[in-house]
Amino acid sequence: MTVDDTTPLLTVPVSLGDRSYDIFIGSGLLAEAGERLAGLAPGGRAMVVTDETVAERHLPALMAALESAKVPAEAFVVPAGEATKSFAELERLVDAVLTARLERGDTIVALGGGVVGDLAGFAAGIVRRGMAFVQIPTTLLAQVDSSVGGKTGINTAHGKNLVGVFHQPQFVLIDTDLLATLPPRHLKAGYAEVVKYGLIDDPVFFGWLEANAPAVFAGGPALAEAIAASCRAKARVVAADEREAGNRALLNLGHTFGHALEAAVGYGGDLVHGEAVAIGMAMAFRLSTLLGFCPAEDAVRVERHLHAVGLLADLTEVPATARDPARLLALMAQDKKVQRGALTLILTRGIGRSFIAHDVAADVIADFLEDETAR
Known part of the structure; x- marks a missing residue:
């Protein structure tokens, strides 16, 4: 770079x-x-x-x-x-x-x-x-x-x-x-978090990234602007909800799946955080499509962009030892957003339209994880 x-x-x-x-x-x-x-x-x-x-x-x-x-x-x-x-x-x-x-x-x-x-x-x-x-x-x-x-x-x-x-x-x-x-691997992993801000509530920024990703990776003003846009987005959310009592949880788009994958793989470098988040975001979009919230074409568009910049977007792209649905579900149950034992996920109605989904049924997630391992 x-x-x-x-x-x-x-x-x-x-x-x-x-x-x-x-x-x-x-x-x-x-x-x-x-x-x-x-x-x-x-x-x-x-x-x-x-x-x-x-x-x-x-x-x-x-x-x-x-x-x-x-x-x-x-x-x-x-x-x-x-x-x-x-x-x-x-x-x-x-x-x-x-x-x-x-x-x-x-x-x-x-x-x-x-x-x-x-x-x-x-x-x-x-x-x-x-x-x-x-x-x-x-x-x-x-x-x-x-x-x-x-x-x-x-x-x-x-x-x-x-x-x-x-x-x-x-x-x-x-x-x-x-x-x-x-x-380069870690630059791409960081880029996953940049993409996240577009997927949460800024479809215009996501479209800008689709058009300008090569310039962002080349460095210079495009990179600085992508960083600044991301920081502005996070600053807005943090100012409104410093201790994650409400909408700050939206910043965890992809993280519940991602953190479970990191723990399943082991914190040794086989899967770095941004790579896990990229997979987690793509999974969140696919689950949202399965539940009828998100248009299928938006999930495809997200997966296509992640792959275009060299990021992972599929559970089958992680080591086989980390794909056990039961273990992933158990690790997700340790997520900080669990309340009274009920799992909360960040799902989406489309690019830039993420929302907090409370009480997602464990059997729905279990079936989804089974399907993901067979993609």
Whole structure:
């Protein structure tokens, strides 16, 4: 992927009263991180949390920016991969923050993808009952989804993101240049979350993506605009429903199926989050068609676009060991949207017309999963 250095600076506000913050999107912003952090907490210190892969590529530049702005900082490096979102790594990070004697007004900085952001944000939310927190996402998926909105957490054997807190960042710094080092597979996985915003409630944006996907993947202004549009969409939803008591659940389109697939495959890399979400969104559209909510041509259109950009859209495209309908249904029952034992799904009446479906019968889902394994 190439990056066009004419990409303008875009700012997306997240309006949450006294917890409001800005998302800054543009080229070369990592070099400004020190100045922005110094302005946020004059005289404060920072703990930069990152993973081994990102540390090699981007940590020296960030530490140099912090040093230039006279922000004392140290780095905490975790293993790369979903397995890092664990109690063991959380304990190790919390101990490092306390050992460094960071105070409540000091800042934990997440430099990395969703795993790093979720882990670092969780630690920031619980150490000293809440520390300052900044997100510098380095993957497309984190830039358009997990870095915005304050959700943090870790995984357990029972499922993904089942332990965590809501803890909003002070700001989010999205440097589009950082995506130049992102492997194509992970860029495509992040794109699944971009597509999601069009499928939820913006059919015009989905149509724009169908027409402009090659330009988005090439980098430059089209990529920045896709990121900004995604962040605007998420900011609107978060501002209206910060703690997912209502329509924020729409942001989980494809995630109930997707999280179950991730857990079934195992958090080892055979299926990354965005790939699982892509399959989950296509499944949500097919289930919606089966139930009579969604025109069949819309489900086909979604599947066609996902395949056109190299994403998965079919349960048969995951390892055979992860396709057992009974196990998938059991994993879906651990979803955070389960209420009084009843499963809630995000379904759709068509592209841009998603809705929250309560009390979807388990036997309907079981039959659907059986059909999906035989496609």
